[in-house]
Amino acid sequence: MKVLIFSARDFEIPYLKKANNKHHKLTFTKESLSSKTAMQAIGYDAICIFSADEACFLTLEKLKEFGVKHITLRSVGYDNVNLRAAERLQIKIANIPAYSPHAIAEHAVSLLMNLNRKISESNRRFKRFNFKLEGLIGRDLNQKTIGIIGTGRIGSVMAKILYGFGCKLLGYDIKKNETLENSYNLEYCSLDQLCEQSEVISIHVPLNEDTHYLIDEELLHKMKDDVIIINTARGAVVNTDHLIEALKEKRIGAYSSDVYENERGIFFQDLSQNIPDDTRLIQLNAFPNVLMTGHHAYLTDEALTNIAEATITNLNEWANGQKCKNEIT
Numbered sequence: 001m002k003v004l005i006f007s008a009r010d011f012e013i014p015y016l017k018k019a020n021n022k023h024h025k026l027t028f029t030k031e032s033l034s035s036k037t038a039m040q041a042i043g044y045d046a047i048c049i050f051s052a053d054e055a056c057f058l059t060l061e062k063l064k065e066f067g068v069k070h071i072t073l074r075s076v077g078y079d080n081v082n083l084r085a086a087e088r089l090q091i092k093i094a095n096i097p098a099y100s101p102h103a104i105a106e107h108a109v110s111l112l113m114n115l116n117r118k119i120s121e122s123n124r125r126f127k128r129f130n131f132k133l134e135g136l137i138g139r140d141l142n143q144k145t146i147g148i149i150g151t152g153r154i155g156s157v158m159a160k161i162l163y164g165f166g167c168k169l170l171g172y173d174i175k176k177n178e179t180l181e182n183s184y185n186l187e188y189c190s191l192d193q194l195c196e197q198s199e200v201i202s203i204h205v206p207l208n209e210d211t212h213y214l215i216d217e218e219l220l221h222k223m224k225d226d227v228i229i230i231n232t233a234r235g236a237v238v239n240t241d242h243l244i245e246a247l248k249e250k251r252i253g254a255y256s257s258d259v260y261e262n263e264r265g266i267f268f269q270d271l272s273q274n275i276p277d278d279t280r281l282i283q284l285n286a287f288p289n290v291l292m293t294g295h296h297a298y299l300t301d302e303a304l305t306n307i308a309e310a311t312i313t314n315l316n317e318w319a320n321g322q323k324c325k326n327e328i329t
């Protein structure tokens with residue numbers, strides 16, 4: 001198959017080339033997919049996209065016109081693809097249902113530990129030979145109540161890790177996972193109860209019409225005023241405006257995130273000399289109790305290997321005329 005890989009980063013190209021083993025004809029472009037860049041796909045059987053790419057109705061219509069029949073995502077989340085339009089246009093879409101839930105959960109725990117124990121601030125002081133300890137007090141996680149919103153693959157690993165810390169676990173999900181109840185004493189409860197009782201809340205639901213702005217003003221008001229919220233899922237699961245108000249009014253303790261509602265067009269590039277004209281991002285960045293990373297939770301050697309291998313498997317299955325097992329359309 002002739003495949004155009006959109007949003008290709010230098011670090012992932014060797015993984016994709018190795019997994020491909022010259023099987024498909026891969027072409028890499030740094031550009032992200034949009035209705036403007038779709039025409040680059042003329043002459044390709046398939047394209048491969050990531051979370052920064054947008055496969056909206058208009059883009060998909062153009063891709064169909066240009067002869068693209070397959071789109072494989074290098075991600076778990078597919079909120080950037082209009083699945084209904086793809087089905088109507090008979091473009092097959094596949095994702096990677098799991099490449100390393102450990103990578104994401106471990107990153108979420110790193111964010112939590114960094115914020116809680118003020119590691120970044122401590123290191124900033126240390127580098128200036130300032131060894132004062134004022135303002136660096138954190139809390140033991142042992143015996144604390146942690147609320148996990150979304151107890152799927154990543155949420156389950158999070159539960160396992162935090163159980164190891166001695167935490168009491170609350171869960172909220174539309175589907176219960178009995179293994180978590182039996183192995184880690186996780187108790188399912190309503191979202192309101194989880195928000196009211198948790199000292200730490202970690203978000204692991206996909207972004208869809210039910211979870212869009214799931215964390216809003218009403219729920220933020222229900223939380224403890226020293227709660228730490230961790231979001232490694234998708235930016236728009238949290239209402240950013242409501243979050244900023246809660247931070248300003250000191251109604252929550254701290255927020256850490258690997259994702260941001262408006263990250264498309266901002267993340268994955270060096271804008272240090274051309275700061276984005278995005279007031280909310282600038283505001284979030286300015287809070288001392290906000291710690292953000294730029295969608296890099298998935299960035300481990302194991303995850304990149306699995307992403308590359310699953311991408312090539314998806315393409316192989318289509319090329320062989322089989323039904324691709326990761327198809328979501």
Ligand code: NAI
Pocket residue numbers: 076077078097098101104149150151152153154155172173174175204205206207210211232233234258259295296297298
């Ligand atoms: P998963 O599908 O295994 O788990 C998601 C869980 O959310 C499921 O248990 C599902 O029942 C639950 N859920 C869905 N809708 C819900 C709702 N309306 N209310 C309550 N629960 C609901 O997915 P996985 O692998 O755990 O990934 C979760 C999300 O993490 C992905 O959808 C993706 O957006 C994000 N992610 C972020 C990455 C990053 O680099 N920051 C990398 C990988 C995934």
